Amino acid sequence: MHLSTSLVNRYTKEQLSAREAQRLAQFIAFGPIVFQACRLLVEFGILEAVRDAENGLTIAEAARETGVSDYAARVLLEAGLSAGVVLVDPETDRFQLSKTGWFLLNDPATKVNMAFNHDVNYLGFYKLDEALREGRPAGLSALGDWETIYEGLSSLPEQAKKSWFAFDHFYSDHSFDEALAIVFALHPKRILDVGGNTGRWALKCVEYDPDVRVTVADLPQQIGLMQEQTAGKTGADRISGYAVNLLDEASRLPAEPVFDVVWMSQFLDCFSESQIESILCRTAAILAPGSRLCIMETFWDRQRFEPAAFCLTMTSLYFTAMANGNSKMYHSDDFIRIVDRAGLEVESVHDGLGQGHTILVCKRKQ
């Protein structure tokens, strides 16, 4: 199994003493409570108030500053001590932010993940067991009545929608600028963006190159959203939509015009292995000999830093419980095997973009 150097130690050898291991086991056992307590320390402004006070805050001061009861400030700050997000001075009883607390408050990735987990995942994860047994996103009923989350994206409850899109955009947006250089080195005149969502990548492309034309292929509801979001923006007249449900095996990608680049960003992780193979076979069918398929994905084994791999293997379970019940964040070896089965070969691999994306540039096998 391929593992980046940052993962080798942690994922292949025991790292903890027995005491540390026992503590981590308790941390997991109380995981949902740790999560909610820490989230509310942020939400109620308690961590911020503690950070901003020059010498920290007592419980009574934290309560006064943030308008919560003494009781609320006390239970949350005491839980925060055990969770490791605050420290207390035993002489003065004043609380200060720990390094972990600093990350909770300031790290954009942590903030986006926290909101995603609360607003999209939290309630539905109670049904993870059902989802795993039945191969369907059993937790999705906490948000609405759809077969997969993708059909419901445009009509999710407001807060869930905001956090879903923030999560999705956070990860892909950070890679788009580096990705543009890789894609436009292929000098495309026409790009097909499969799973193009709200058209953010399409807009980047038409802004980057004044001649390029982009077709966004996505579910019909998403195409409507994409048209709304791109309307009036520079180059929007060079963006068009193609409504398709690629889970329908009979569906096809547009064969005309010839696309120089087919782009799939954070798209194939929405599908099971056999569904990916089917979509890639249909993609191979429209690739001209000189055309390239550029797949941008986050592979958990190729991460430079272990916390990124952690986020990805955990995000896999969002796909299980909430999204569709059968997809995941893939290991690159598994993924490249599917690419190969679909009649494509990987021509080059570009690792380490943005928050940990890889681009696989693929062509049709001879």
Ligand SMILES: C[S@@+](CC[C@H](N)C(=O)[O-])C[C@H]1O[C@@H](n2cnc3c(N)ncnc32)[C@H](O)[C@@H]1O
């Ligand atoms: C995770 S989003 C990725 C969006 C965008 N490419 C990015 O990088 O941010 C996956 C996209 O795939 C689309 N999608 C999911 N299932 C689909 C299907 N069966 N047919 C077509 N598009 C689908 C979703 O509507 C969504 O826009």
